[in-house]
Amino acid sequence: MGCPLCGGNDVGRFELDYYRCAACELTFLDPALRPDPAAERARYDEHRNDPHDVGYRTFLQRLAGPLTEIVPPGTRGLDYGSGPGPTLSLMLAEAGYDVALYDPFYADDASVLMDSYDFITCTEVAEHFFNPGAEFERLAGMLRPGGVLAVMTEPLHDDVDFPRWHYRRDPTHVCFYRPATMEWIAQRYGWRMVQPSLRVTLFVDVRAT
Numbered sequence: 310m311g312c313p314l315c316g317g318n319d320v321g322r323f324e325l326d327y328y329r330c331a332a333c334e335l336t337f338l339d340p341a342l343r344p345d346p347a348a349e350r351a352r353y354d355e356h357r358n359d360p361h362d363v364g365y366r367t368f369l370q371r372l373a374g375p376l377t378e379i380v381p382p383g384t385r386g387l388d389y390g391s392g393p394g395p396t397l398s399l400m401l402a403e404a405g406y407d408v409a410l411y412d413p414f415y416a417d418d419a420s421v422l423m424d425s426y427d428f429i430t431c432t433e434v435a436e437h438f439f440n441p442g443a444e445f446e447r448l449a450g451m452l453r454p455g456g457v458l459a460v461m462t463e464p465l466h467d468d469v470d471f472p473r474w475h476y477r478r479d480p481t482h483v484c485f486y487r488p489a490t491m492e493w494i495a496q497r498y499g500w501r502m503v504q505p506s507l508r509v510t511l512f513v514d515v516r517a518t
Contacts, residue, residue, distance in 0.1 A: 358394030384427035390434030
C-alpha cells in the first residue's frame, strides 16, 4: 500500500483500521473502508453551515482573520470545498474579496479549476481527501506566485487518544495531518508555512518574493 500523499511505500498499520506513512507521517484510513459517494453526501447533508450563525462565523474567523492580514482586499480567491452552506466566501466577500466556489457535491463547476487565484481556502476539507497528493497538486497548480493556500483541519498530535478522538469518528474523515505532515507539504512545494493557531496553516508561495 502506498501513501496517498507522498506516494512512499514505507507505510505501516497505526491503530484500528488506519495506517501511517513513515516519510510524511500522514495517517489515513484503510482505502477499502472509505465511504461511497452516497454515504459521503448523506453525511455532508447533515451539516448545518448557516451563514447567519454567529458561532460558525466565529469559528471560520480563525482562518479568515490571519488570511486577510496578509492578502489584500480586491484579490481573487477560491473556496475549495465550500460545502452545503458557503459562509467563509461570504465573509471574505463582505471584506472586499472576490471568491469563487468549488465543491464536488454542492458547487461542481469544473471551470473554476481552470483558473488561478491569489488565495485558496480549504476549511475542514483536507481530512476528507481520498487522494491528498493529487488534491494538493491541483491546489498548487491554481495558486498564483506569491499566493496563499489557507488550510484548516484539526491536527493529530502525539497526546491524542486516537480511538476515542472525536475527529476520527466522523466516517468521512479519512486523512489526518501531523505537524510533520504539514512541514512535508510546505517543503514539497517550496512554500513558507505560517501557523497562526493549531488548527490553521497558511502556506505562502514565495516565488514572487
